[in-house]
Amino acid sequence: MKALTLAVPKGRLFDAVSAYLAEKGLSVRFENRQLSAVDASGRLEIYQVKNKDLPTYVHHGIAGLGIVGDDTIAESGLSFVQVATLPLGATRLCLAAPKGTALPMGRSAAVATSYVRQTRQWFHQRGIPVKIIRLAGSVELAPALGLADYIIDLVETGSTLAANGLEIITTMKDIKVRLIANPAYFKLNYGAIEELAHTLGYL
Numbered sequence: 081m082k083a084l085t086l087a088v089p090k091g092r093l094f095d096a097v098s099a100y101l102a103e104k105g106l107s108v109r110f111e112n113r114q115l116s117a118v119d120a121s122g123r124l125e126i127y128q129v130k131n132k133d134l135p136t137y138v139h140h141g142i143a144g145l146g147i148v149g150d151d152t153i154a155e156s157g158l159s160f161v162q163v164a165t166l167p168l169g170a171t172r173l174c175l176a177a178p179k180g181t182a183l184p185m186g187r188s189a190a191v192a193t194s195y196v197r198q199t200r201q202w203f204h205q206r207g208i209p210v211k212i213i214r215l216a217g218s219v220e221l222a223p224a225l226g227l228a229d230y231i232i233d234l235v236e237t238g239s240t241l242a243a244n245g246l247e248i249i250t251t252m253k254d255i256k257v258r259l260i261a262n263p264a265y266f267k268l269n270y271g272a273i274e275e276l277a278h279t280l281g282y283l
């Protein structure tokens with residue numbers, strides 16, 4: 081049987097995803113910094129890709145399946161089949177600012193973020209003018225250094241915000257980690273994907 085192709089994100093989700101797959105009998109070892117490997121059962125060919133690139137790989141069908149957060153799916157603007165929600169990596173996308181700062185009303189807010197699409201949507205839906213400053217990471221530094229008044233970023237424990245004198249103004253959305261599929265790949269490999277979902281405990 082041909083292995084299903086699955087993209088998993090490097091970075092903070094990687095260890096949790098690897099442990100989760102291993103727990104379900106799909107353990108995988110990447111030797112010598114290789115970025116692709118087949119799991120011990122031979123059912124999955126797994127590619128380690130940068131989180132923000134993962135939707136691109138699945139969209140083009142290079143990986144038929146992917147494990148990724150709602151934040152990254154929404155930012156990509158692409159459509160996928162949502163096969164399952166994983167019991168790991170839940171977090172929140174939040175608007176935050178230095179302690180005591182109010183929600184910007186009727187004035188232009190300068191917001192540092194790597195979530196440009198979702199930031200634009202959120203402010204436009206509320207009719208609040210916004211100047212978005214795109215950063216790749218460490219956005220919690222921006223208010224202290226005077227680059228922006230607000231940030232929009234993921235908050236998990238809240239310790240990064242607290243350590244940088246910031247607090248949540250509002251939670252924009254809850255973020256969950258999903259198993260997604262390329263729509264054409266899902267149709268062509270429905271039986272094998274159904275079996276995988278069964279192995280993962282979803283059916």
Ligand code: PRP
Pocket residue numbers: 092216217218219220233234235236237238239240241
């Ligand atoms: C993420 C996120 C926050 C932090 C939140 O960063 O961007 O900075 O984790 O976690 P906490 O609420 O538990 O402190 P990550 O470490 O993934 O690196 P990044 O700066 O590259 O996004």
